[in-house]
Amino acid sequence: MILIVNAGSSSIKFKLFDIHDINNPSAKLEGIAERIGIDGKIKINFNQQKTETNQTLSNHKNAVEAILKQFKILKVIKNENEIKAIGFRIVHGGVNISQPCEINEEIKAIIADNVKLAPLHNPGALMAIEAFEKVLSNAKLVACFDTAFHQSIPINNFLYATPYLWYEKYRVRKYGFHGISYEFISQRMAKILNKDLKNLNLIICHLGNGASICAVKSGKSFNTSMGLTPLAGLIMGTRCGDIDPSIIEYMAKQLNQDVFSLTKILNQESGLLGMSEVSSDMRDVISAANNKNTKAQLALECYYQQIADYIIKYANQLEGSFDAIIFTAGIGENDPLTRIKVCEKLPILNLKIDNKNNEQSHNDYLKISSSTSKYSIFKVSTNEELMICNQCLKFLPK
Ligand code: ADP
Secondary structure (H helix, E strand, C coil), X not given: CEEEEXXXXXXXXXXXXXXXXXXXXXXXXXXXXXXXXXXXXXXXXXXXXXXXXXXXCCCHHHHHHHHHHHHHHCCCCCCHHHCCEEEEEXXXXXXXXXXXXXXXXXXXXXXXXXXXXXXXXXXXXXXXXXXXXXXXXXXXXXXXXXXXXXXXXXXXXXXXXXXXXXXXXXXXXXXXXXXXXXXXXXXXHHHHCCCCHHHCCEEEEEECCCEEEEEEECCEEEEECCCCCCCCCCCCCCCCCCXXXXXXXXXXXXXXXXXXXXXXXXXXXXXXXXXXXXXXXXXXXXHHHHXXXXXXXXXXXXXXXXXXXXXXXXXXXXXXXXXXXXXXXXXXHHCHHHHHHHHHCCHHHCCCECHHHHHCCCCCEEEXXXXXCCCEEXXXXXXXXXXXXXXXXXXXXX
């Protein structure tokens, strides 16, 4: 089995894959250990049954031990040695990492070095790695980075117009995120379209709570909407996306707050939530808009427009030569209205949606453009955990 881990400073999300059929790993259970260092709770979803146990989790090592104990209680494993590898989702690998790596002291030092670029994410990942190293010392530990796929972005697309020294000395540049999802979708599309990945150009819209767009050129990331941090680009559930940077100074003076609390507002109280004053959850915003809430209606209009604006920019950067536009993640996969509205705002691309397929539920993927559309449009389910699991398999003996 392979365990996939996404850890924060007070939580560890996990998903266990059975790899008996290595060509087709199957998810066995998933869950979360949360409130680590506060009190502690473990929630597990196994065989369509949910279990929830309260127990003291004073640190990440305690949490890892408690998770494994639950696996045994549920009879998912008899023995820890059945877990052959652990794949960690790591948010930031900086400029040094462009592919999954087996974790060693050097990789841990790189993750630690990038804490300053991802202070909310990398420390939790490091704590989880160290906990698993102690508790499951025989397993292979593999790190998969959200930034890695974007290391192919050319400098003219990743550089900001700030002093060059900021880039050279402080590493201020676009890194991009959601790379594990983009890599999964690119590989999936190569199969769906029966094309060599090297010849594939795509515009992928990953629209979840966090949201970004990626232009894939010749199978590699060419540009993406998130930046130094995941705050830039599209309007998200609670994040503002692109804004004039001077707003920070202006509002600091108006509210008499420092830059840190303002950045927190831009991360946690902006986006769909901030604009609609209803919710960060797309379903709530849609339902408020349907009930004639004008702020919710306006938030949605801005949300669709921003996506369309990025698509047109990337369509231009790909010189109009791309194989498909893909919608993925919670909103991208499940909300027919977002797909219609975004495409309506792209008259230059002459997109035509097949309404029946757009509304139809899908398993894996569905083409939603009609035969008269200038470009193909798909909705495709992303599966970041499976992508990490497949990456881990490469590090295990055949
Ligand atoms: P995360 O970034 O946390 O992984 P997800 O990819 O799960 O997020 O996406 C969560 C978003 O997807 C929420 O805004 C949720 O409202 C939205 N969503 C999920 N299902 C639907 C649906 N059927 N219609 C519209 N939005 C949906």
